[in-house]
Amino acid sequence: MATEAHGEETGGLVFHPLDQFIVKPLFGEIGDPVSWYTITNVTLWMALAVLAIIALFVFGTRGRGIVPSRTQSIGEILYGFTYKMVEDVAGKDAIKFFPYIMTLFMFILFANYLGLLPMSFATTSHIAVTAVLALAVFLTVTIVGFVKNGTKFLGLFWVSSAPLALRPILAIIELISYFVRPVSHSIRLGGNIMAGHAVMKVFAGFAAVAAISPFAVVSITAIYGLEMLVAGVQAYVFTILTCVYLKDALHPSH
Amino acid sequence: MATETEHAAGEAAAAAEVALGTPPEAAGPGMPQLAFETFSNQIFWLVVALVIIYFVMSRIALPRIAGVLAERQGTITNDLAAAEELKQKAVDAEEAYKKALADARTEAQKIAAETKAEIQADLDAAKAKADAEISAKTAESEKAISEIRAGAVDSASAVAKDTVEAILAAMGFSADKAAVDAAVADRMKG
């Protein structure tokens, strides 16, 4: 099916909306095998995200001005925003996880926005990347929950406010929803980014037909604007859900 | 076909390197997200990136920003305290000014009252003196008038006696001096 599809499309409209997500080695032949240490486009765009974060948070704040410079005030706004979010949602005692949450938020935010550059590679559109992020959150939350509360953490699944007969059923539901968290957490982020980029590529394919190309170009512009919003909102949602899960781990009582 | 490739990749990514051989493009439009042979690469570089960001954040960036924010908070607090102090000073100065003004006003009132009392005293003394003089003059004048009146009565009785004696002599009567005096005095009383 696959090769046939490629063969058919060469004549008219060319849709390869998922080709932009292919992981390929940065140096050497396209067909080279990708082993774990190969420098790929993933490496490039993650490195760019890291460099952008360092540029903003290390070189931007180098002045340590009482009256901040522009880049310093951007860094301060992001710091204050995340700090307030952790404090409000997860509670005062979650502040010691603030660097961890800040790391996740900044990486996702910068990877999302760098992925929106034309010809770039969206690292957060890959389920492997988002799954690692979500699993890291899941494991942290679970370990913190058991270390902080011991077996009382299991009270999260035993809804003591419900009637006794309902509690086992609710416990099963709560258990399932707990283990579905990393799945939905990762697929939400990866799927959103992938969907936006794929839709843009589909409309870019329409732009090849003269009759509808103005419509296609306007649509790409509109969807690009939407994706700018989605990139920020998804990073925010990932972070705030991390805070919510962390609150569950620190204060498991319902 | 794509399905077979994916499955092979999923089951034994490393062992099936030969079977995979072809890159994802050549293998057809499978989902690159499900190309399991690239997972180890992505995960490795993701972990590297996250660790770098974490250390940059926790060692350099976040303490620095927290320090800057705390310093700014301190500066603002100090400035506010200084402003409060200056405001207090201004309030004190205003109080002092008001107090001085009130003192001056009472002083002025006191002086005015004293002056007024002095003038009143002088005035009273002068008035009393003038009254005394006037009453002395009045008494003197009354005395003079009474003297003049007494003089006038004496003269009138003398004239009347003389006139009576002359009339009586002209009429041929010898005048009894004592009777004439009595009659004149009797008349003069009326």
Add this chain to the structure above:
Amino acid sequence: MEGDIAQLGQFIGAGLAGIGSGAAAIGVGHVAGNFLAGALRNPSAAGGQTATLFIGIAFAEALGIFSFLIALLLMFAV
């Protein structure tokens, strides 16, 4: 012939899965609309609930994304 029928099934399934995206759009609209209705009734309480709004939108949208993923899987991966 057999492959054609399978391919037909894939495309039909992908199209049906696409309906899920529209359903998610309805869900997101419900969340945002009800938030706006509540916010206009009590504007002072609205500011503190924007985080809840985004979480609600994210949950509603995630299910639409799942259906989109299923469509993509049917089209490209199966």
